[in-house]
Amino acid sequence: MPNRRSIEIRCPIYGFIPLDEWEREIISQPAFQRLRRIRQLAWTDYVYPGAMHTRFEHSIGVMHMATLLYDGIASRCGEVLREVLGYDDSGVRRYRQIIRLAALLHDIGHGPFSHAAEELTPSKETSGKPRAWKHEEYSAWIIRTCFRDVIENHKANSNYAITADEVAGLIEGGTAAKRAAVWRVLVSGQLDADRMDYLLRDSYHAGVEYVRYDWRRIVGTVTVIQDGDTDRLRVGLLESGRHAGESLLIARYMMFNQVYFHKTRVILDHHFHEAMRTMLPNGHFPPPTTEDGIKEYLRWDDWLVLGRLAAGEGGEHGECLRTRNFCRLVKETDEFPDDAAMTEFENAVQALDHLSPVRLEAKKSWYKTGDDDLQIASEDGSGDVRALSSLSTIVGTMKETRRVRLYVRPEHREKARRLLEKGRGTER
Amino acid sequence: MTETERLRHGLIVSLAGRVERMGRTAVMKLLYFLQTLKGVRLDYYFTLYHYGPFDSEVLSDLDYAEMSGLVKKTLHRYPRSESYIYSVGEKGIAPITEHEAALNWVVEMFGSRTAGELEMASTIVFADRKAHEKKRTLSAAELATLVSEIKPYIKEARIKAEIDRLRTADVLIALRND
Numbered sequence: 001m002p003n004r005r006s007i008e009i010r011c012p013i014y015g016f017i018p019l020d021e022w023e024r025e026i027i028s029q030p031a032f033q034r035l036r037r038i039r040q041l042a043w044t045d046y047v048y049p050g051a052m053h054t055r056f057e058h059s060i061g062v063m064h065m066a067t068l069l070y071d072g073i074a075s076r077c078g079e080v081l082r083e084v085l086g087y088d089d090s091g092v093r094r095y096r097q098i099i100r101l102a103a104l105l106h107d108i109g110h111g112p113f114s115h116a117a118e119e120l121t122p123s124k125e126t127s128g129k130p131r132a133w134k135h136e137e138y139s140a141w142i143i144r145t146c147f148r149d150v151i152e153n154h155k156a157n158s159n160y161a162i163t164a165d166e167v168a169g170l171i172e173g174g175t176a177a178k179r180a181a182v183w184r185v186l187v188s189g190q191l192d193a194d195r196m197d198y199l200l201r202d203s204y205h206a207g208v209e210y211v212r213y214d215w216r217r218i219v220g221t222v223t224v225i226q227d228g229d230t231d232r233l234r235v236g237l238l239e240s241g242r243h244a245g246e247s248l249l250i251a252r253y254m255m256f257n258q259v260y261f262h263k264t265r266v267i268l269d270h271h272f273h274e275a276m277r278t279m280l281p282n283g284h285f286p287p288p289t290t291e292d293g294i295k296e297y298l299r300w301d302d303w304l305v306l307g308r309l310a311a312g313e314g315g316e317h318g319e320c321l322r323t324r325n326f327c328r329l330v331k332e333t334d335e336f337p338d339d340a341a342m343t344e345f346e347n348a349v350q351a352l353d354h355l356s357p358v359r360l361e362a363k364k365s366w367y368k369t370g371d372d373d374l375q376i377a378s379e380d381g382s383g384d385v386r387a388l389s390s391l392s393t394i395v396g397t398m399k400e401t402r403r404v405r406l407y408v409r410p411e412h413r414e415k416a417r418r419l420l421e422k423g424r425g426t427e428r
Numbered sequence: 429m430t431e432t433e434r435l436r437h438g439l440i441v442s443l444a445g446r447v448e449r450m451g452r453t454a455v456m457k458l459l460y461f462l463q464t465l466k467g468v469r470l471d472y473y474f475t476l477y478h479y480g481p482f483d484s485e486v487l488s489d490l491d492y493a494e495m496s497g498l499v500k501k502t503l504h505r506y507p508r509s510e511s512y513i514y515s516v517g518e519k520g521i522a523p524i525t526e527h528e529a530a531l532n533w534v535v536e537m538f539g540s541r542t543a544g545e546l547e548m549a550s551t552i553v554f555a556d557r558k559a560h561e562k563k564r565t566l567s568a569a570e571l572a573t574l575v576s577e578i579k580p581y582i583k584e585a586r587i588k589a590e591i592d593r594l595r596t597a598d599v600l601i602a603l604r605n606d
Binding site for chain 1: 452453469471473475476477478479488491492495503506507508509510511512542543544547554555558559574577578579580581582
């Protein structure tokens with residue numbers, strides 16, 4: 001291991017996070033420092049005033065968590081890394097470093113106010129229907145342009161020969177990650193560092209305490225399992241970590257319903273989105289495909305947006321944000337609405353059509369909970385592997401939230417209530 | 429429900445009715461082939477993991493189909509592992525007629541493959557399409573090497589054999605005839 005000075009950053013979640021000089025230099029880049037000016041949870045502080053943390057601390061936290069997971073795997077599954085992946089000691093270290101860099105930079109391409117800005121990207125031509133650029137794609141382009149030099153030409157990289165393309169490939173999910181692709185699951189997967197960190201960090205700052213899951217146990221029992229059918233390596237947990245895995249999935253479910261899909265939080269995202277469309281040239285950010293486009297995109301952070309909102313920009317939606325006069329909830333379904341409930345909801349949408357209602361759906365949320373099953377490896381020597389959903393009654397019955405909500409402007413709330421009651425035949 | 433959602437759910441049900449012992453991997457990869465090789469507009473955004481192209485929205489749609497009774501899920505135990513198998517549920521759905529030919533082709537080409545074979549085939553197709561997007565061409569050997577790097581636990585000879593199979597089916601568009 002090269003003789004590099006270690007630095008530590010204090011973190012409210014982990015205590016101290018060690019970095020080396022190479023990582024410190026990456027963090028010092030303007031594009032990374034910009035993350036200090038992007039709130040992790042957008043406008044959530046309107047509901048949970050403590051939720052003012054930023055993508056900056058989250059990104060460093062994800063790097064730390066990804067390292068803990070990888071180190072746990074390397075210490076317990078050294079034989080798999082050697083025999084199946086062909087790693088020697090330098091290989092183990094190399095892929096550790098790639099994972100650290102990818103985790104550190106995974107959110108570099110976020111727009112202002114994080115996911116609230118996600119649908120403000122331009123259309124990208126594809127072989128199918130055009131679709132919006134994803135923030136992961138912005139991250140990959142930014143890494144290849146703004147971080148290529150500091151990644152590839154830093155003296156510490158003489159030990160690893162890591163390329164910006166490998167790091168970017170791990171984030172965007174293309175082929176450039178090559179042999180590092182097997183570790184993408186630690187950055188974005190069922191048991192990934194991103195989710196593990198944001199659940200801890202978001203619940204801490206929001207003050208939602210019953211969501212704190214047993215992350216130390218997960219780190220202490222994470223393992224790789226070679227699938228007998230596909231030979232694929234899967235990241236899973238040893239049996240002794242099963243309940244910690246349950247606690248993670250329960251935490252995710254609770255945070256989704258309490259915070260990420262909170263009725264006020266999501267309507268504020270809507271107002272922000274509409275306000276931004278009036279502020280952005282052509283109603284969207286530039287694509288990341290040119291240096292000028294990236295430079296212009298990186299100008300946009302929360303400070304720029306707040307300044308322009310304070311100056312009166314953003315149209316009527318900007319005004320809603322300035323005055324807290326946002327649209328109000330008038331109808332919502334249960335978490336898992338059946339056909340009858342959806343029919344009633346659609347009837348309500350029609351009844352309120354002249355009030356220009358806003359419809360928001362849980363399944364379109366960036367934090368939706370549907371995902372692949374966590375694998376649990378027995379520790380009795382049998383080599384048995386079972387899905388957590390089959391071992392755990394709680395996890396087995398958990399379903400992805402499909403709640404749908406309807407909002408109207410505050411001055412229409414009473415009228416909407418009367419119309420909906422009339423529709424139900426309960427008006428007095 | 430949007431038209432795209434209706435189509436997704438309908439295709440999941442159609443596949444469940446035609447593919448024996450259809451697991452989650454098969455659902456994922458068969459929908460990938462329908463979208464990528466047959467141009468069925470499902471609006472999924474697949475990215476690459478070492479187990480092939482993946483979009484968590486496929487699993488969301490599958491879970492919705494199961495919750496709604498469109499498909500039913502059964503747990504199958506194998507000697508040292510287990511997986512869920514999907515079959516047609518009790519609740520009916522209007523059949524998807526506009527993509528019958530595409531469905532037939534995908535099921536014939538891939539419906540009887542194992543999960544491992546589907547992962548390998550879909551990874552090859554993904555790598556081929558990525559090269560094509562970047563206006564690159566690849567020889568079979570180059571493609572095999574690239575896929576072998578992504579899936580180091582699979583012998584390159586198996587990958588080459590699958591590339592030959594896909595080339596014969598004329599589905600690889602970046603492949604040179606070296």
